[in-house]
Amino acid sequence: MKLFHGWLSSASRRVRLCLAEKGMAYESVPVDLGKQEHHSEKFLAMNPNGVVPALLLDDGRPLHESSTICEYLDDLQPEPPLRPTDAYNRAVMRNFVRHTDEKILPNLLILNWSISLQPGASQWSDAELKEKLDRIPTAERREAWIRIARKPYTVEEKAAALSKLLALVEKMENMLQASPWLVAGAYSLADIAAVPFIARIAELQPDALDAASKPRVADWWERVQQRPAFTQACFERFDVALQARAA
Ligand SMILES: N[C@@H](CCC(=O)N[C@@H](CS)C(=O)NCC(=O)O)C(=O)O
Structure with a gap:
């Protein structure tokens, strides 16, 4: 595939x-x-x-x-399993993944696009922007592209987005009270859903993952990074990757 x-x-x-x-x-x-x-x-x-x-x-x-x-x-490919076997915990896992999709990702997109897309997008002429918008299939993403090109997110909006992104750390700290992984004691798609956001938080605001204030998430993050799959999935640092592509 x-x-x-x-x-x-x-x-x-x-x-x-x-x-x-x-x-x-x-x-x-x-x-x-x-x-x-x-x-x-x-x-x-x-x-x-x-x-x-x-x-x-x-x-x-x-x-x-x-x-x-x-x-x-x-x-x-059921092995190794990445979902809890019992119905309740599987539902809890799905709700966590949905939470990251609906409440967390939109905030990270604001922060990431402001660095990656906005500098170039602000230079587009109206005709260029229209040509790009015409190719975007959803109203939601057309709106996001218009914002980036013509009405960049303000400092306050970016601070609010960061604060909503960081709320994930608090939520995870609470979930990790019950088990070393987010749902039902085993590494699952819930942990996988969280990894990309925690990786970005580690770059944007590393002190949010400080072991003194968030011991469980700090320990979780250490264990995640030790998994061979983490290395294989190629998490480049966002800023380093952008600079390398611009060069
Ligand atoms: N709910 C979708 C979200 C996918 C998504 O938002 N992808 C972003 C990158 S993380 C994207 O393609 N952004 C480009 C754009 O919106 O133009 C999923 O989980 O697959």
Whole structure:
């Protein structure tokens, strides 16, 4: 199978982590978001939402939504299991993943896009912007691109986004009171969902993961980074990767 993904994208990182935990072979197809490759006809045929990642199966069938892709992979190859076996804990796991999708990712996108997309986007002419917007399939993401190009997020908005992102650490500290991993004592798709956000928090505000104030999350983060899958999933530092691409 082929994974169409962004190296710095949190949703893509989640799927790369899952594939690595499973030891599954796949062809990596990086998608250049700056060049709007994710809004090309070919990509939209795999993911009508025009966001990365998308998985293309060997028989040509596509799959989108990182959480759905991860559950599919866990069904396809059950070992090692990445979901709790009992129904209640599986539901708790899904609610945590949904929380990261709905409440956390939008805030990280504000922070990431302000660094990666905004400098170039502010230079686009109205005609260029219109041409780009015409290719974006959802109103929500068109709005986000307009914001980045014409009404950059203010310092206050970015501070609010960071604060909502950091709320994840508090939530995880509470969940980790009950077990060393987020749900039901075993490493699961809930942990995998959290990793890309904690990795970014480690870059943006490392003291938020301080062992003195957040001992359980600090210890969790240490253990996550020791997993071979973490190395295999290729988490480049966001700022370093952007500089390397600009050079
Ligand atoms: N719910 C989707 C979110 C995917 C998503 O937002 N991907 C971002 C990168 S993390 C993206 O493609 N952004 C580019 C854009 O919106 O133009 C998933 O989990 O797959």
